[in-house]
Amino acid sequence: MTHSQIDLLCLGEPLGEFNATRAESGAFQFGQGGDTSNCAVAAARQGLSVGYVGALGDDMAGRSVRALWRREGVDDSHVATHPSAPTGLYFVDHGPSGHVFSYLRAGSAASLYGPGDLPLGLIGAARIVQASGISQAISASACDAVFTAFETARAAGVLTAYDTNLRLKLWPLARARAIIHAACAMADIVLPGLDDATQLTGLSEPDAIVDVYLGLGARVVALTLGHEGSLVATPVRRERFRPIKVDAIDATGAGDCYDGAFLAEYLRTGDAFAAGAYANVAAALSTQGYGAVAPVPRRADVEARMAAEARGI
Numbered sequence: 001m002t003h004s005q006i007d008l009l010c011l012g013e014p015l016g017e018f019n020a021t022r023a024e025s026g027a028f029q030f031g032q033g034g035d036t037s038n039c040a041v042a043a044a045r046q047g048l049s050v051g052y053v054g055a056l057g058d059d060m061a062g063r064s065v066r067a068l069w070r071r072e073g074v075d076d077s078h079v080a081t082h083p084s085a086p087t088g089l090y091f092v093d094h095g096p097s098g099h100v101f102s103y104l105r106a107g108s109a110a111s112l113y114g115p116g117d118l119p120l121g122l123i124g125a126a127r128i129v130q131a132s133g134i135s136q137a138i139s140a141s142a143c144d145a146v147f148t149a150f151e152t153a154r155a156a157g158v159l160t161a162y163d164t165n166l167r168l169k170l171w172p173l174a175r176a177r178a179i180i181h182a183a184c185a186m187a188d189i190v191l192p193g194l195d196d197a198t199q200l201t202g203l204s205e206p207d208a209i210v211d212v213y214l215g216l217g218a219r220v221v222a223l224t225l226g227h228e229g230s231l232v233a234t235p236v237r238r239e240r241f242r243p244i245k246v247d248a249i250d251a252t253g254a255g256d257c258y259d260g261a262f263l264a265e266y267l268r269t270g271d272a273f274a275a276g277a278y279a280n281v282a283a284a285l286s287t288q289g290y291g292a293v294a295p296v297p298r299r300a301d302v303e304a305r306m307a308a309e310a311r312g313i
């Protein structure tokens with residue numbers, strides 16, 4: 001499908017997902033993941049016009065990702081199908097301290113994507129371009145594609161949003177820190193998680209962490225704090241959002257859902273704190289089922305829960 005206007009354009013690697021929902025039986029639930037694809041779907045479920053930029057393999061996983069996007073209304077017309085390189089895959093295991101990811105993605109179609117493949121006109125016409133540390137970790141050419149996309153966006157006055165999403169299975173910390181912080185310095189909206197940010201900055205105190213990212217030039221920092229909720233900061237104001245109570249089953253993709261919900265609400269309201277309140281609830285609701293996409297709530301679910309919270313229910 002093609003939209004006349006794409007408000008949010010996400011860039012990175014979509015993946016096929018095998019989720020060990022019942023590890024003892026060796027059964028996996030198949031789905032789709034990839035952080036920026038999850039963000040795209042989450043934003044589309046909140047009513048935003050969304051597109052994706054990247055590449056898929058000519059295989060079952062790639063076709064399932066494309067089918068997902070089409071069901072969800074995410075524009076896939078600028079996603080190439082590579083004739084021979086595969087779609088990346090990942091596996092989700094559930095251990096005592098939460099989910100653990102492992103990957104089969106080296107040499108994937110998305111990792112072969114580079115700056116020359118970017119639809120520069122589309123990027124210049126969006127309202128926000130979003131990418132992540134994972135988008136850059138998968139290969140040098142994909143890393144450069146994010147920098148070029150951000151340069152193009154900034155030159156056109158398009159907002160840039162970046163989730164640090166640190167994956168040390170994909171690159172070493174020193175290189176990750178250098179690249180991620182270079183990208184954050186080009187981002188208007190930085191969306192780190194506390195664990196990532198602690199490793200990247202060496203700091204553990206949320207206010208000190210947001211100071212680092214504001215210092216790099218972000219106009220909004222939205223820091224997710226896991227079970228402690230989230231903190232949103234601008235250079236002139238900051239606000240902490242307390243966690244809501246949910247029966248969490250699987251937090252896979254909760255940070256991506258936060259990003260999509262945050263960006264959708266930020267574009268709708270122009271208010272980072274309204275976006276923070278909204279995304280804080282959306283991300284918590286997304287942990288109530290297995291997988292990165294299936295449990296992502298829609299606007300009506302988020303608004304109903306926000307109203308219930310406001311009434312103290």
Ligand SMILES: O=C(O)C(=O)C[C@H](O)[C@H](O)CO
Binds near residue numbers: 015034035253255
């Ligand atoms: O870890 C990754 O590389 C992924 O993109 C897979 C997941 O969907 C994602 O991490 C969930 O946040």
